[in-house]
Amino acid sequence: MTTTATAYHFANVSASPFVGVDVCRQARLTLPNDADRPLFDHDLWDFTHVIGLPVQMALHERRFDFTAIIDPGWRLVVKELVLAMLAPRHPAVALLPRAYRTPLHLRSCSARLNELTRLFAWLGQREISTLAHLGTADCEAYLAHRRFVLDDDGAVVGEQSPGVRRAAAQAVIDLIDYRKLFTADRVPPGLRPWGGASASAVAEMSSGRTENKTAPVPNETLQPMLAAALHLITVLGPHAVTLHRQVCETDQVSAITAAGLHHSAPTAIADIKAVLADYVAAGIALPMIEDHDIEPRLAAGWAADDPLLPVATGVLARQAGYTQLWARWLPTLRGPFLEAVAATGVKKQFAREADEAPTANGSGTVPWTLPLHRSQAVALIGIVRTAAIIVLAAVSGMRASELMELRVGCRCPIEEPIPGLRRFRIASKVVKGQPLGGTDDEWVVIEQAHQAVETLEQLHDDPVDGALLLGRFDFYTRYKWFRSWVNSPTGQRLGLAPIPNGRVTLRKLRRTLALEMAYRPGGVLATKIHLKHIAVATTEGYASRPGGAQAELLAEVNKHEADRNLELILAEFQNYQQGVLPTGPGARSLTEFFASIDEMPEPSTAPAPKTQRSDRDILNLLTKRAKTLHIGPANFCWFTDPSRALCLKLAGTPTADRPLVGMCDSARCPQATHHPCHRPVWAEHAERTRTFLGNLGTTRRTEHARLQADYDRAMRVVAEIDAATTNPGEGPA
Numbered sequence: 001m002t003t004t005a006t007a008y009h010f011a012n013v014s015a016s017p018f019v020g021v022d023v024c025r026q027a028r029l030t031l032p033n034d035a036d037r038p039l040f041d042h043d044l045w046d047f048t049h050v051i052g053l054p055v056q057m058a059l060h061e062r063r064f065d066f067t068a069i070i071d072p073g074w075r076l077v078v079k080e081l082v083l084a085m086l087a088p089r090h091p092a093v094a095l096l097p098r099a100y101r102t103p104l105h106l107r108s109c110s111a112r113l114n115e116l117t118r119l120f121a122w123l124g125q126r127e128i129s130t131l132a133h134l135g136t137a138d139c140e141a142y143l144a145h146r147r148f149v150l151d152d153d154g155a156v157v158g159e160q161s162p163g164v165r166r167a168a169a170q171a172v173i174d175l176i177d178y179r180k181l182f183t184a185d186r187v188p189p190g191l192r193p194w195g196g197a198s199a200s201a202v203a204e205m206s207s208g209r210t211e212n213k214t215a216p217v218p219n220e221t222l223q224p225m226l227a228a229a230l231h232l233i234t235v236l237g238p239h240a241v242t243l244h245r246q247v248c249e250t251d252q253v254s255a256i257t258a259a260g261l262h263h264s265a266p267t268a269i270a271d272i273k274a275v276l277a278d279y280v281a282a283g284i285a286l287p288m289i290e291d292h293d294i295e296p297r298l299a300a301g302w303a304a305d306d307p308l309l310p311v312a313t314g315v316l317a318r319q320a321g322y323t324q325l326w327a328r329w330l331p332t333l334r335g336p337f338l339e340a341v342a343a344t345g346v347k348k349q350f351a352r353e354a355d356e357a358p359t360a361n362g363s364g365t366v367p368w369t370l371p372l373h374r375s376q377a378v379a380l381i382g383i384v385r386t387a388a389i390i391v392l393a394a395v396s397g398m399r400a401s402e403l404m405e406l407r408v409g410c411r412c413p414i415e416e417p418i419p420g421l422r423r424f425r426i427a428s429k430v431v432k433g434q435p436l437g438g439t440d441d442e443w444v445v446i447e448q449a450h451q452a453v454e455t456l457e458q459l460h461d462d463p464v465d466g467a468l469l470l471g472r473f474d475f476y477t478r479y480k481w482f483r484s485w486v487n488s489p490t491g492q493r494l495g496l497a498p499i500p501n502g503r504v505t506l507r508k509l510r511r512t513l514a515l516e517m518a519y520r521p522g523g524v525l526a527t528k529i530h531l532k533h534i535a536v537a538t539t540e541g542y543a544s545r546p547g548g549a550q551a552e553l554l555a556e557v558n559k560h561e562a563d564r565n566l567e568l569i570l571a572e573f574q575n576y577q578q579g580v581l582p583t584g585p586g587a588r589s590l591t592e593f594f595a596s597i598d599e600m601p602e603p604s605t606a607p608a609p610k611t612q613r614s615d616r617d618i619l620n621l622l623t624k625r626a627k628t629l630h631i632g633p634a635n636f637c638w639f640t641d642p643s644r645a646l647c648l649k650l651a652g653t654p655t656a657d658r659p660l661v662g663m664c665d666s667a668r669c670p671q672a673t674h675h676p677c678h679r680p681v682w683a684e685h686a687e688r689t690r691t692f693l694g695n696l697g698t699t700r701r702t703e704h705a706r707l708q709a710d711y712d713r714a715m716r717v718v719a720e721i722d723a724a725t726t727n728p729g730e731g732p733a
């Protein structure tokens with residue numbers, strides 16, 4: 001294990017430029033006046049109360065615990081690094097050439113801290129006592145350590161995601177980029193693992209070069225899931241709200257935490273008897289204990305056939321004003337209890353006489369729920385809340401961070417700009433890519449989403465205006481519970497179609513909505529606006545149209561290019577027919593091609609009855625050749641054979657599928673032709689070269705020879721073009 005003595009190589013703690021620094025002030029994070037302010041010297045930086053942190057940010061991400069890094073020197077290194085990322089304008093950081101110039105978000109810093117903690121623990125296990133001994137092989141070994149998932153025997157059984165690999169590589173790269181900042185230990189100056197590649201490159205991340213990788217929710221899952229969620233909101237929602245109110249009211253009286261309960265009193269027996277008498281008088285069954293409480297009673301010596309076994313004696317005691325029904329009271333109360341049980345029976349506490357509700361499959365009506373214990377009632381309310389989240393997420397496409405920022409009262413007033421056409425909006429915050437605190441925004445939604453928010457507000461435990469509507473939630477777990485409930489006998493009783501297994505996430509729901517929207521007319525733009533993407537390219541990725549707009553533009557450009565090429569080749573063909581021939585190394589090949597077209601039989605003399613020749617036919621014949629045409633500044637390039645392309649030979653890429661026009665040497669390449677339209681370029685080039693030649697001193701013989709060759713070549717091309725242009729009729733006639 002690394003020790004303090006071995007880790008300090010450059011300086012002690014007091015040499016750090018951050019000693020005594022107020023972390024939040026330096027990072028420009030705002031704290032309430034009465035909050036504790038983390039100092040650099042602390043080993044725990046608590047950002048819990050920083051104003052504007054997203055609701056989605058977990059508590060553990062808000063507390064930076066450096067004590068997990070055992071070695072004090074390395075702990076100092078990590079603290080310096082994290083503060084440098086939070087406060088890039090600090091004079092000690094601003095000087096570093098490869099330091100970040102914009103502050104990292106606390107979540108990013110938290111992730112960096114976690115990875116660095118892992119890295120230093122790993123270094124300790126390898127008995128590397130100082131960063132100065134870190135080599136390229138160690139960096140690669142750490143990446144491999146993080147990359148592969150091993151079984152108990154050390155065999156590779158899987159691979160981590162590119163994100164994990166990138167984090168691992170980034171930890172090493174950060175130690176290199178900020179090495180001059182560190183006062184306790186530093187990596188060696190020449191360390192340059194992975195050839196200096198970026199962390200994303202090292203991790204082989206596609207980085208948005210392909211379409212969005214989040215798969216949409218399959219239709220066979222989406223349909224029953226949404227149908228169940230909508231049924232729960234629209235049909236069962238009002239009943240669930242009533243149930244929620246009953247649970248809250250009951251809790252105020254009979255929960256262990258209810259206010260005003262007494263431990264005991266001389267009148268306790270009489271008070272409980274009075275409660276029992278009320279039950280008997282009203283003909284209401286006594287409350288039943290939860291199933292999981294039966295076992296402890298049996299273990300405590302209750303008889304399995306005791307009529308009082310299922311009675312929730314504690315609930316009755318609390319209804320009488322006492323915290324518990326103590327065992328010493330039971331002998332006295334047994335008689336009244338037995339009488340009450342005989343008279344009214346024992347039943348689960350909630351939804352004893354549930355209203356009828358239509359089933360989801362239209363088979364009729366059934367009680368919307370069977371009688372429930374309290375925990376079952378709370379669970380059912382939770383299922384309805386999950387249904388509301390599903391509807392909201394599926395039809396609004398809101399990110400998890402945006403859903404978590406929803407607050408009670410977020411439903412905007414319903415607008416009706418045109419009679420009968422109502423617009424529903426909900427307000428939340430966009431967090432992703434926004435400054436701390438997020439940016440207020442609104443989402444236009446359909447009525448069901450609006451209704452889902454209303455249901456959530458009604459199911460809220462404390463629905464004061466501005467309270468978080470959902471807070472942080474784990475959709476993965478909630479969805480699993482929701483699916484289990486729908487697929488259970490309870491869901492089947494309500495006529496809900498079973499939901500197939502398969503993971504559904506908020507991202508998948510957002511992707512599904514994006515696809516649904518984007519494939520409608522004008523859908524990409526609508527999706528971009530609705531999902532609040534910063535760039536259309538992101539929306540195109542969501543819509544499985546990588547490079548969508550760019551691809552459309554490119555296709556358009558290609559079409560224009562093809563049309564232009566066809567016009568050019570037709571013009572040159574007509575020139576050929578007029579006797580104006582191409583020149584240059586590729587002229588012969590082109591002339592032969594033109595001749596092959598020109599010599600085709602006239603329709604009148606053709607043996608085949610279908611032979612026709614018109615401009616359209618000629619264009620068709622020319623089209624294939626036109627596809628090989630590339631336009632150079634001083635020539636046409638007929639790129640028919642890559643192996644003959646001089647530019648590709650010079651570039652060492654003989655198998656490329658496009659010429660390198662920028663390297664074109666058209667006077668020597670067998671695929672180049674010159675035409676009258678190129679004459680001005682060559683003439684100007686010759687003229688300029690001649691001017692240069694005239695200005696060259698006599699001592700510069702090499703330069704003179706090169707320019708002279710250049711000039712001669714330009715003049716030769718001009719002469720060839722002139723000869724081909726001024727002697728029409730000597731060609732194909």
Ligand code: SF4
Pocket residue numbers: 632636637638639644645646647648659660661663664665666669670671672673
């Ligand atoms: S050298 Fe010029 S003409 Fe020859 S293939 Fe390359 S670009 Fe085309």
